Amino acid sequence: VAPRQTSKATGAASTRATLAQIARAAGVSIPTVSKVLNGRDDVGETTRERVEAVLRDHQYIRRNRPRIVKPPRFVDLVMDGLDGSWPASVTSGVESAAYEADLHVAVSVARAAGSNRLHLDQDWLERTLDRGSAGVVLGLVELTEQQRIRLERARLPCVMIHPLSNPPPGVASVGANTWAGAYDATEHLITLGHRRIALVTGPRGQLSEQARIAGYRSAMAAAGLDVAPELVRHGSYDRSSGKQQVEHLLGLSPQPTAIFICSDHMAIGGYEALADARLKVPRDMSVVGFDDLPEARWVYPALTTVRQPLKEMAKAALQLLVRLINQDEVDSTRLEFATSLIVRHSTRAV
Amino acid sequence: VAPRQTSKATGAASTRATLAQIARAAGVSIPTVSKVLNGRDDVGETTRERVEAVLRDHQYIRRNRPRIVKPPRFVDLVMDGLDGSWPASVTSGVESAAYEADLHVAVSVARAAGSNRLHLDQDWLERTLDRGSAGVVLGLVELTEQQRIRLERARLPCVMIHPLSNPPPGVASVGANTWAGAYDATEHLITLGHRRIALVTGPRGQLSEQARIAGYRSAMAAAGLDVAPELVRHGSYDRSSGKQQVEHLLGLSPQPTAIFICSDHMAIGGYEALADARLKVPRDMSVVGFDDLPEARWVYPALTTVRQPLKEMAKAALQLLVRLINQDEVDSTRLEFATSLIVRHSTRAV
Numbered sequence: 001v002a003p004r005q006t007s008k009a010t011g012a013a014s015t016r017a018t019l020a021q022i023a024r025a026a027g028v029s030i031p032t033v034s035k036v037l038n039g040r041d042d043v044g045e046t047t048r049e050r051v052e053a054v055l056r057d058h059q060y061i062r063r064n065r066p067r068i069v070k071p072p073r074f075v076d077l078v079m080d081g082l083d084g085s086w087p088a089s090v091t092s093g094v095e096s097a098a099y100e101a102d103l104h105v106a107v108s109v110a111r112a113a114g115s116n117r118l119h120l121d122q123d124w125l126e127r128t129l130d131r132g133s134a135g136v137v138l139g140l141v142e143l144t145e146q147q148r149i150r151l152e153r154a155r156l157p158c159v160m161i162h163p164l165s166n167p168p169p170g171v172a173s174v175g176a177n178t179w180a181g182a183y184d185a186t187e188h189l190i191t192l193g194h195r196r197i198a199l200v201t202g203p204r205g206q207l208s209e210q211a212r213i214a215g216y217r218s219a220m221a222a223a224g225l226d227v228a229p230e231l232v233r234h235g236s237y238d239r240s241s242g243k244q245q246v247e248h249l250l251g252l253s254p255q256p257t258a259i260f261i262c263s264d265h266m267a268i269g270g271y272e273a274l275a276d277a278r279l280k281v282p283r284d285m286s287v288v289g290f291d292d293l294p295e296a297r298w299v300y301p302a303l304t305t306v307r308q309p310l311k312e313m314a315k316a317a318l319q320l321l322v323r324l325i326n327q328d329e330v331d332s333t334r335l336e337f338a339t340s341l342i343v344r345h346s347t348r349a350v
Numbered sequence: 351v352a353p354r355q356t357s358k359a360t361g362a363a364s365t366r367a368t369l370a371q372i373a374r375a376a377g378v379s380i381p382t383v384s385k386v387l388n389g390r391d392d393v394g395e396t397t398r399e400r401v402e403a404v405l406r407d408h409q410y411i412r413r414n415r416p417r418i419v420k421p422p423r424f425v426d427l428v429m430d431g432l433d434g435s436w437p438a439s440v441t442s443g444v445e446s447a448a449y450e451a452d453l454h455v456a457v458s459v460a461r462a463a464g465s466n467r468l469h470l471d472q473d474w475l476e477r478t479l480d481r482g483s484a485g486v487v488l489g490l491v492e493l494t495e496q497q498r499i500r501l502e503r504a505r506l507p508c509v510m511i512h513p514l515s516n517p518p519p520g521v522a523s524v525g526a527n528t529w530a531g532a533y534d535a536t537e538h539l540i541t542l543g544h545r546r547i548a549l550v551t552g553p554r555g556q557l558s559e560q561a562r563i564a565g566y567r568s569a570m571a572a573a574g575l576d577v578a579p580e581l582v583r584h585g586s587y588d589r590s591s592g593k594q595q596v597e598h599l600l601g602l603s604p605q606p607t608a609i610f611i612c613s614d615h616m617a618i619g620g621y622e623a624l625a626d627a628r629l630k631v632p633r634d635m636s637v638v639g640f641d642d643l644p645e646a647r648w649v650y651p652a653l654t655t656v657r658q659p660l661k662e663m664a665k666a667a668l669q670l671l672v673r674l675i676n677q678d679e680v681d682s683t684r685l686e687f688a689t690s691l692i693v694r695h696s697t698r699a700v
Binding site: 041072074077081082083084085087088089091092095096099104105106107108109111127130131132146150239268271272275294295298299300311 | 391422424427431432433434435437438439441442445446449454455456457458459461477480481482496500589618621622625644645648649650661
């Protein structure tokens with residue numbers, strides 16, 4: 001009986017036996033050896049050195065890192081790109097809400113299949129599933145129907161920030177009331193006496209583009225103003241397309257006296273076109289932007305713009321995701337934030 | 351013998367047995383059941399529905415997500431904040447290099463102990479260790495000596511981007527040659543005929559602040575120009591401090607004719623101070639910035655600035671980290687990128 005017991009002790013608990021040997025050789029307790037192995041701070045320097053020396057002498061293989069008490073839970077944040085202050089605000093909002101929920105954030109770029117930057121490729125999905133995330137926040141990216149089904153089958157909750165088209169039933173989303181934002185911006189220009197008001201909006205067919213055109217048209221109609229078709233232009237939300245569209249508008253006769261440009265980056269491009277044409281903002285042209293990114297305050301003159309609270313939207317998206325992960329009751333899977341008009345120095349009365 | 355074999359089969363491979371039952375009941379192969387369970391796309395819709403129905407009938411508990419073939423490896427990116435285009439460039443560079451190395455990126459903010467935003471608190475370190483990362487990239491944050499030892503004991507390689515002070519021996523870092531950048535910027539202004547050139551740099555005592563002052567002084571000395579002490583001011587790299595320091599410089603008599611402002615954000619604040627004083631850039635004052643963030647191109651007039659290739663630096667930091675993780679040979683654990691002067695429209699000859 002005795003030999004079998006010995007064999008059992010060294011077999012089942014060989015690590016503990018070795019720790020005990022180390023402790024004995026160093027003249028310390030087993031917990032002290034454990035602390036040294038786990039890199040804890042509450043061990044005296046002399047004791048630590050003695051234990052380290054004994055560990056070396058015994059060629060003890062230490063674990064690579066301290067044991068994980070509770071496995072960390074990750075959520076995925078996937079965006080169409082990470083450069084610039086738009087994704088920065090989203091990342092910042094998601095990270096801070098995740099921190100409060102004790103979740104870790106894995107951030108990645110949705111690398112597109114072919115030329116369509118807004119649709120996720122299959123590789124992205126496999127990587128996300130591999131990561132073992134508890135859920136996904138998507139910023140400005142679209143799921144194909146196949147991918148949505150795949151996420152659902154993998155039981156991975158998903159929240160979209162600013163869906164580009166109406167999300168399919170069952171997919172949660174957080175957006176801003178862009179219709180109301182566009183209405184307010186247009187009404188502001190009308191109140192200042194502008195009548196010939198141009199619009200530079202996003203790519204045709206996107207949800208936000210439709211909402212912005214509708215808001216602009218509604219405000220014009222409410223004031224009894226007609227919209228000349230040549231005054232509505234489509235950009236792609238970036239600076240260079242804004243510059244290009246404003247250059248086009250400046251070629252019209254008569255020129256508009258005000259332009260509502262539906263992203264701050266496009267408005268900054270518009271400033272360039274106006275400067276090139278030696279026109280002063282707001283003296284020669286009133287400009288209203290959309291987003292209220294930090295750069296809207298930095299350009300000169302500071303840009304009047306429609307604020308959408310991106311960081312708060314990102315926080316809310318993460319909080320909604322947490323409720324979906326925990327299978328808590330959710331009042332609504334489609335949250336919409338109010339926009340607000342921030343009047344700075346790029347607009348004035350005709 | 352026969353009963354023991356049966357018992358072994360149902361004991362050791364109960365899942366497989368159940369899969370076989372499902373397959374038999376649905377009239378499909380076991381791999382097909384497997385595909386349905388793992389949410390794969392290559393199963394016909396009718397077959398899938400039949401298998402799903404049998405799974406429901408048998409109350410088969412499916413795994414929450416497909417089995418992980420290879421456990422994902424994470425690296426940590428920790429910064430002092432995530433808002434704005436500086437952290438965005440770093441995140442973008444780290445993510446793209448990590449993608450190429452098949453690593454996932456966990457991003458987090460170093461929440462500071464007390465009021466010192468630049469030192470990491472203990473909680474950060476515990477969360478990072480919990481995450482089980484393979485390594486850490488730190489952006490604009492400092493480690494205490496205790497934290498550095500803790501990381502080393504946990505065998506967690508670490509690379510600092512833009513260390514604020516000289517990193518301790520053994521800690522890898524990626525920086526830019528800020529001395530040369532400051533020299534080039536100052537020399538550019540001297541070449542344009544400026545003599546009374548002011549400097550707005552960072553907080554006293556930081557490594558980059560020292561390098562910038564030294565570069566400025568060297569260029570001034572090489573041209574035989576004295577530096578009046580009142581022309582050197584310290585900001586905190588943000589917009590409002592830039593505005594404040596330029597306002598101070600405008601109170602001097604005689605005023606400087608050019609200001610080298612050591613961050614684009616401070617330079618944007620400087621533009622505001624100059625506009626408030628009804629001074630035109632570059633007619634009344636030449637301005638050079640530092641960083642070359644996207645906004646340097648957007649301000650009007652576009653800012654002449656010292657470019658440090660942040661995104662490339664972030665990529666290099668991740669690539670260096672990968673070598674440290676893999677215990678590959680590393681030529682140098684301190685990489686320094688060249689800066690370059692980008693001349694735009696904010697400087698002109700006196």
